[in-house]
Amino acid sequence: MQANDPIKRSRRNSGAVTVRDVAKIAGVAPITVSRAINHPDTVSAELLRRVQEAVSKTGYVPNLMAGSLSSSKSKLIAAVIPSTVFSVFTETIESLNNALFDAGYQLMLGQSQYLASREEALLGAVIGRRPDGIFLTGIMPASNARKRLLASGIPVVETWDLTPTPIDMLIGFSHHDIGRAVADYFLDKGYKQFAAVRASDERADRRMSAFVERAKQQGLAPVHVVNVGSERTLTRGRQALAEILENASDVDAVFCSSDLLALGVLTEARARKIPVPDRLAVMGFGGVPIIENMIPALSTVQINSSKIGALAAEYLIARAEGRVVEAPIVDVGFSIHERDST
Amino acid sequence: MQANDPIKRSRRNSGAVTVRDVAKIAGVAPITVSRAINHPDTVSAELLRRVQEAVSKTGYVPNLMAGSLSSSKSKLIAAVIPSTVFSVFTETIESLNNALFDAGYQLMLGQSQYLASREEALLGAVIGRRPDGIFLTGIMPASNARKRLLASGIPVVETWDLTPTPIDMLIGFSHHDIGRAVADYFLDKGYKQFAAVRASDERADRRMSAFVERAKQQGLAPVHVVNVGSERTLTRGRQALAEILENASDVDAVFCSSDLLALGVLTEARARKIPVPDRLAVMGFGGVPIIENMIPALSTVQINSSKIGALAAEYLIARAEGRVVEAPIVDVGFSIHERDST
DNA sequence: ATGAAAGCGCTAACAA
DNA sequence: TTGTTAGCGCTTTCAT
Numbered sequence: 001m002q003a004n005d006p007i008k009r010s011r012r013n014s015g016a017v018t019v020r021d022v023a024k025i026a027g028v029a030p031i032t033v034s035r036a037i038n039h040p041d042t043v044s045a046e047l048l049r050r051v052q053e054a055v056s057k058t059g060y061v062p063n064l065m066a067g068s069l070s071s072s073k074s075k076l077i078a079a080v081i082p083s084t085v086f087s088v089f090t091e092t093i094e095s096l097n098n099a100l101f102d103a104g105y106q107l108m109l110g111q112s113q114y115l116a117s118r119e120e121a122l123l124g125a126v127i128g129r130r131p132d133g134i135f136l137t138g139i140m141p142a143s144n145a146r147k148r149l150l151a152s153g154i155p156v157v158e159t160w161d162l163t164p165t166p167i168d169m170l171i172g173f174s175h176h177d178i179g180r181a182v183a184d185y186f187l188d189k190g191y192k193q194f195a196a197v198r199a200s201d202e203r204a205d206r207r208m209s210a211f212v213e214r215a216k217q218q219g220l221a222p223v224h225v226v227n228v229g230s231e232r233t234l235t236r237g238r239q240a241l242a243e244i245l246e247n248a249s250d251v252d253a254v255f256c257s258s259d260l261l262a263l264g265v266l267t268e269a270r271a272r273k274i275p276v277p278d279r280l281a282v283m284g285f286g287g288v289p290i291i292e293n294m295i296p297a298l299s300t301v302q303i304n305s306s307k308i309g310a311l312a313a314e315y316l317i318a319r320a321e322g323r324v325v326e327a328p329i330v331d332v333g334f335s336i337h338e339r340d341s342t
Numbered sequence: 343m344q345a346n347d348p349i350k351r352s353r354r355n356s357g358a359v360t361v362r363d364v365a366k367i368a369g370v371a372p373i374t375v376s377r378a379i380n381h382p383d384t385v386s387a388e389l390l391r392r393v394q395e396a397v398s399k400t401g402y403v404p405n406l407m408a409g410s411l412s413s414s415k416s417k418l419i420a421a422v423i424p425s426t427v428f429s430v431f432t433e434t435i436e437s438l439n440n441a442l443f444d445a446g447y448q449l450m451l452g453q454s455q456y457l458a459s460r461e462e463a464l465l466g467a468v469i470g471r472r473p474d475g476i477f478l479t480g481i482m483p484a485s486n487a488r489k490r491l492l493a494s495g496i497p498v499v500e501t502w503d504l505t506p507t508p509i510d511m512l513i514g515f516s517h518h519d520i521g522r523a524v525a526d527y528f529l530d531k532g533y534k535q536f537a538a539v540r541a542s543d544e545r546a547d548r549r550m551s552a553f554v555e556r557a558k559q560q561g562l563a564p565v566h567v568v569n570v571g572s573e574r575t576l577t578r579g580r581q582a583l584a585e586i587l588e589n590a591s592d593v594d595a596v597f598c599s600s601d602l603l604a605l606g607v608l609t610e611a612r613a614r615k616i617p618v619p620d621r622l623a624v625m626g627f628g629g630v631p632i633i634e635n636m637i638p639a640l641s642t643v644q645i646n647s648s649k650i651g652a653l654a655a656e657y658l659i660a661r662a663e664g665r666v667v668e669a670p671i672v673d674v675g676f677s678i679h680e681r682d683s684t
Numbered sequence: 685a686t687g688a689a690a691g692c693g694c695t696a697a698c699a700a
Numbered sequence: 701t702t703g704t705t706a707g708c709g710c711t712t713t714c715a716t
Contacts, residue, residue, distance in 0.1 A: 014414045016495075018709055029687050034711060044685060059493050064470040065407045065416065066709035069692050072356045074407065084432045085631075094427050097453050101460070106467055109451040111439050118443070125448055128406040151401050153358075235635045260632065270637050289427075290602065293577045295612050360693055371703050376695060386701065408693035411708050687716080692709105699704075 017060045026054040037062060068130070077316055078108040078126040079135035080119065082201070083232075088258065088286035089137055091305035092159070092312075096135060099313030105132070105320075112137075114201055114230060120145050127152045133316035138203060139163045139170070155319035157312045160303075161203060162331060169319075169328035171311050175203050178301050178334055179210025182255050182283055185336055187218055191253035191281050195224040197240040197261050199232045204257035207285070211255055224248040228261065237264015238271070245272075252280055253342075259284035259291050262298055266341060281342040296340030304332055359402045368396040379404060410472070419658055420450040420468040421477035422461065424543070429574075430600065430628035431479060433647035434501070434654075438477060441655030447474070447662075454479075456543055456572060462487050469494045475658035480545060481505045481512070497661035499654045502645075503545055504673060511661075511670035513653050517545050520643050520676055521552025524597050524625055527678055529560055533595035533623050537566040539582040539603050541574045546599035549627070553597055566590040570603065579606015580613070587614075594622055595684075601626035601633050604640055608683060623684040638682030646674055 019030040026033065028047055036043045036051035043051075054060070068074040077100055081089045097107045108131060110122040123145045126134060133155045140146045140158060149156055149167055157169040186194060194215050198204045212223045224247060226240040237256065241264070244251050256262035262284030266276065274280050276296055284291060287302035311332075315325045361372040368375065370389055378385045378393035385393075396402070410416040419442055423431045439449045450473060452464040465487045468476060473496060481500045482488045491498055491509055499511040528536060536557050540546045554565045566589060568582040579602065586593050598604035604626030608618065616622050618638055626633060629644035653674075657667045 014708075016709095019711095020709080030709090031688085031711070032686060035686085038711085042685075047686085059490065061466065061469045061490065061494070063411075063472055063709055064467075065411050065472055066692090067711070069405075069407050069411055069694085070709075070711040072692075083436065084426055085436050090426045090432065094425065094453060097451065098455070101452070101464070104467075106471065107451050109439065109449050110443070111436060113440070122443070124403065125406075125446075127403045129448065130405060130407055148401065148403065152403065234632050238635060263632070264635070267635065267637055290576050290605070293580060293606070293609065295609055356692075358693090361695095362693080372693090373695070373704085374702060377702085380695085384701075389702085405693055408708090409695070411710085412693075412695040414708075685716100688714090690711105690713080692711085694708085695706105696708095697704105697706085700702085 016063070017058045018063070019060075022051065022054045022058055022060050025058065026050040072130075073320070074130050074132050075105050076108055076129060076131040077105050077133045077135060077313075077320075078110065078129065078131040079137075080110045080112055080122055080126065081137045082112050082114045084111065087232075088288060088303065088305055089160075091288075092137075092309035095306040095309030096313050097309075099310050100317070103313070103317050105313075105317065123148065127154065130154070132320035133157070135159065135312050135316065136167075139172075140167060155316055157315055157328075159308050159312060166329065169312075169315050169325060171308050171315070171330045171332060173303065173332055173334050175206040176210040178285070179207040179212075179255075180214045181334075181336060182207075182301065183211050183214035183218070185342070186253040186255070186281060186283070187215075187220075189253075189281065189342060193221055193248070193250045193252050195226070195244045195248065195251040195254045196256070197226045197228065197237060197244075197254060197265060198257035199261070200227060200229050201257070204285075207257065208255070224251060232258060232260060234260055234264040234267065237261035238268035239264075241265045241268040253283075254280065255283045255285075257285055259286045259288045259298060259300055262300070262341075263291065263294075266296065266298060277340065277342050283336075283342055287337065292339070299339045299342040300337050302335050302337045307332055358405070359400045361402075361404070364393065364396045364400055364402045367400065368392040414472075415662070416472050416474050417447050418450055418471060418473040419447050419475045419477060419655075419662075420452065420471065420473040421479075422452045422454055422464055422468065423479045424454050424456045425574075426453065430630060430645065430647055431502075433630075434479075434651035437648040437651030438655050439651075441652050442659070445655070445659050447655075447659065465490065469496065472496075474662035475499070477501065477654050477658065478509075481514075482509060497658055499657055499670075501650050501654055508671065511654075511657050511667060513650050513657070513672045513674060515645065515674055515676050517548040518552040520627070521549040521554075521597075522556045523676075523678060524549075524643065525553050525556035525560070527684070528595040528597070528623060528625070529557075529562075531595075531623065531684060535563055535590070535592045535594050537568070537586045537590060537593040537596045538598070539568045539570065539579060539586075539596060539607060540599035541603070542569060542571050543599075546627075549599065550597070566593060574600060574602060576602055576606040576609065579603035580610035581606075583607045583610040595625070596622065597625045597627075599627055601628045601630045601640060601642055604642070604683075605633065605636075608638065608640060619682065619684050625678075625684055629679065634681070641681045641684040642679050644677050644679045649674055 019033045023030040112119040136158045139161045156167045161172040228236045284300035291298035361375045365372040365375045454461040475497045478500045481503045498509045503514040570578045626642035633640035
């Protein structure tokens, strides 16, 4: 009933402060507020000041969803990882997120829990948000999800693996080469009876297959493999060594699909007073920082986890901003870090 | 130049498939497509079928940003945590994310790296996305950020701490009580000369202050405290014990602000062949799974990290969907898990 | 350097 | 049950 009742808004209105409110107070057009905030250098000093004043007076926080919808730039990067708990991926995510933050991007995190079913659903949600880029842990096999990803046109970086047919960009290393290299390394050191402790996951599978195959090629006895399924725990690593010793007491070298499992094997060896590395060698995978200064320090296949995250951020941001990424297929390699356990 | 050239779209158009395209193919109105997707039970079977067909034919993925803008519901929850690397928060985040996913929500993750400056910037970005809820690690002190959060009207849950003045909801425990309880526990066990190893963070500060104060209250000699700053590593834990022994060789019990630091202390003790727990007791904080089955198994102040995440998800989702949360202030407590190291 | 108009893709509100 | 209309809050396009 006020005289200056604004035009009757027939429907909604969420109540929050909008560009329009700020514009009215600053005595400018909404578009000027937008420019003052996003491209301050294209606006005169005087107007800039007035807008800033109005912004702080009202506590205006721009609605980024509206901005994204309008500009088709979301400043959002989505990452899909299997798990964060004591996993080698945490460092990748941390470096990815830090780099994104510095460039003004946000990270959306989806955890697939190593479940293919979940990955599919996750991807729908991810694409629906129209992120400017997608970070994938692992490579995406031919599937419905892959088709949707391809169709979306969103820049994608697959990581932690290599393939001749990436969706788009790729930052990884060869799991096959690792298995082979570890077998050769053990052989070199004079170990003769190998075992493997692994979780159920496709990449571990390839490392272990190559390890087993190489041992066979070199004329060794069959490798005793324990698959711990989805129980990626230290305890399960301990049990695995117990199983191995029961069934193949002459095993003298164990390759584990993760540092955590290797820590378990090491722990069980200690419990049984088995001399490491004299009687038993243990090799981990990943290179989480903690293992380096334990006693005994764990030898491992070291992956530069942070580098993967940092590179991925760089590539994704470049593409999001329309730049061309020169060499978007990178093999970051690996290195066997010899420590006390081998 | 085609005869059926559509109405000349004067401006933009991102090229992707939209509701309109699907609607045209299915021979219905756009809103019907929207309903068929979001509320399938309000649409006749026949139309539902036609819409689904059109969706799969076109590969339509709804633009959730547009939907959010229109409905003021983003189905996004933002979480701000200090760090993910070997941190006790990973389990909280994992359980939070899992619960959110099951309810159709996405997680946006921001890492503050324990930097107040970063937290402020992060919060701006977070509020700008208009998430349906915000998960905070720790409590937010009076500050500009707190004001903005309050003003935003977004449901907030603060965690991992207690305060009489939460912003909104709260799921935590008393750091003061922990420090006190650990001192009492050590005392009970007959230890007499305490030390502490801690990182720079406000919550560790309160645990340690209470620990120190209680020891004093009980007539013990001053507690020797080593502050490792931001170096939350196993190695730094080792160094810390070395420092302690150099300056206070009669120390017989060490309380650490994290399990990782405690693992370092334990490792150094082993390197020096100091009998644990006879000559030296070590207590960690957090309860990361790995410590339970190591040798020696680390005693720790166990926090139910997953429960915090799960509860937070429950509360945040309830509030996002307009429901009332009955008791939004929860003390999840803690428990001292006695293992080999004490 | 600034503004007016249009529209990003979706759904709430109202109508039939 | 289905459709029409309007508008969420912003920025692009075009004009001045």
